[in-house]
Amino acid sequence: MPARREPAPRHRAGTAVLAKGRERRTAILDAATAVLVEDGYGQLSLRKIAARAGIRLGNLQYYYATKADVVRALLERWLVRARDAIDARMAAHGASPAARLDAALDGILADAEPAGSTRVFWELWALAAHDPDVATATDGFYADYAAAAGTLLRAVNPVLDAATARRRGALLASLFEGLSLYRRRSAPHRLPPALVDEVRAAVRMLATAPGA
Amino acid sequence: MPARREPAPRHRAGTAVLAKGRERRTAILDAATAVLVEDGYGQLSLRKIAARAGIRLGNLQYYYATKADVVRALLERWLVRARDAIDARMAAHGASPAARLDAALDGILADAEPAGSTRVFWELWALAAHDPDVATATDGFYADYAAAAGTLLRAVNPVLDAATARRRGALLASLFEGLSLYRRRSAPHRLPPALVDEVRAAVRMLATAPGA
DNA sequence: TGTACATCAGTGAACGCGCGTTCACTGATGTAC
């Protein structure tokens, strides 16, 4: 049994060893992402991931004992990344709320999209429909997304009550995620500039409109 | 070779026979949809579809020679249905444009969602990322969706030029599709009423705002 | 400094299984003459 879930080390390994293990896991998830993006979940196999990562099947399973473990770790990493990206957009120290909203919009709309993130999320939505764990993680992510957008909207327009702001935040999140459907065509997955202008105008309306 | 792509009949079969074939194909696609919705594309197999439809594997392949043929027909049927639903919402004879927009919104938002249609579309987006044929069909559908929504917006607000209306139509389509991400929780996949009200208000703004 | 030992990392073969597809076949139905 090469892999074990809960190692109970009697003495600690050196940092170099731990660093190596971390790098290997990163490389495995990178490889898994590449396969998922290129071939889709239906074609995702441990053998393909191992080949892509340049290691043997058995070695891969030393780090992730089952296929479910790999997929779970992969999706978790993407959700963490996306959450970090949202937080980073919210931060933008020293700027006015309106400027922060503009900056966040720029980030979302102009983004050349870190390779495949859109595709990973499409797979994520599909997987969430059949896997309760994935569904829970996904729902949590989008709840946070709506809350973050709502907080920003409220900073721009303090008249809004918190509940209304959160709902409009959900509208914004829905809009941005739905826009990925119009991103497919054209090479760098960028939206037509005229459409981007229309999105900006719509967000401005949503930010400045008084609460119900 | 039980299945052939291009039959070249020397004489025509009776209508009863053709009707039976049509029913069988419908039953097969119904079964395939059920499996897709319940288990996801990764678990979709011809054997499962056949069992679900109550026929043998070989018989299924008499109607659809390959797995790709089943999937293609399945997705095509869903896209046709969705397009018909959009057209039907546009039609609503005799009503004012504003009433038609309201009615269309009601249809989209209050819909208890024909079983699994949301899930089918999530799978569709994921598949489109890897299959050029599916991508083409999907892109065509969403272009039509944006155009239809744009036409309705322009009927409500004739000041809008056609291009702007179409872009706002794309925004509406994105918003509605993205909202499916907030539909997952809660049993009948219905959106919270307060959120629905917010959507209505946003659509009203988008319809009445002057063009750029 | 040496030895014993535990953990870390990696290898390679094998397992049973479900898969898409191929194939030869049978019977039912409908048409031509």
Place this chain on the structure above:
DNA sequence: TGTACATCAGTGAACGCGCGTTCACTGATGTAC
């Protein structure tokens, strides 16, 4: 009305393959004493 024949519909067995998982094993690295 009968016969010959083509197509329609369905059956059942088999194929080779890639899959996730299990397993016994080896060597490298690091720690304890």
